[in-house]
Amino acid sequence: MENQKILSAFSYLSVFFAPFIVPLIVYFVSKDSDVKRHSIRALISHLIPFVFGIIFFAVFVFSTVSFNTYDPYSSGSNTFMIVWLASFVIYLLVSLGIVIWNIIQAVRVIR
Numbered sequence: 001m002e003n004q005k006i007l008s009a010f011s012y013l014s015v016f017f018a019p020f021i022v023p024l025i026v027y028f029v030s031k032d033s034d035v036k037r038h039s040i041r042a043l044i045s046h047l048i049p050f051v052f053g054i055i056f057f058a059v060f061v062f063s064t065v066s067f068n069t070y071d072p073y074s075s076g077s078n079t080f081m082i083v084w085l086a087s088f089v090i091y092l093l094v095s096l097g098i099v100i101w102n103i104i105q106a107v108r109v110i111r
Contacts, residue, residue: 004030005109008038012045012106015099019046038109045102049095059087 007026014022023043027036063083 011042
């Protein structure tokens with residue numbers, strides 16, 4: 001039973017070194033349904049910052065193209081910076097929240 005707990009916690013903590021690979025390997029190698037459930041949850045939680053990163057990149061590209069002005073003191077330049085900064089802060093908060101959530105889940109599984 002201890003090996004299953006360690007594998008489940010390892011899936012969550014892999015957010016620090018191999019976020020996509022470890023949960024997939026654990027899912028396909030393990031035969032325990034509880035470990036598989038934890039590895040899928042870990043994989044989904046590791047994908048969330050990746051998806052938000054793609055959205056952040058799209059917002060950055062869109063705001064760069066749509067607010068591209070040659071006058072650095074125009075309101076379009078300020079809007080670009082506000083949109084970029086807000087999306088970057090949201091991305092950082094989501095990523096930090098996911099890391100904290102993974103640590104909490106790993107500790108819960110070990111107990």
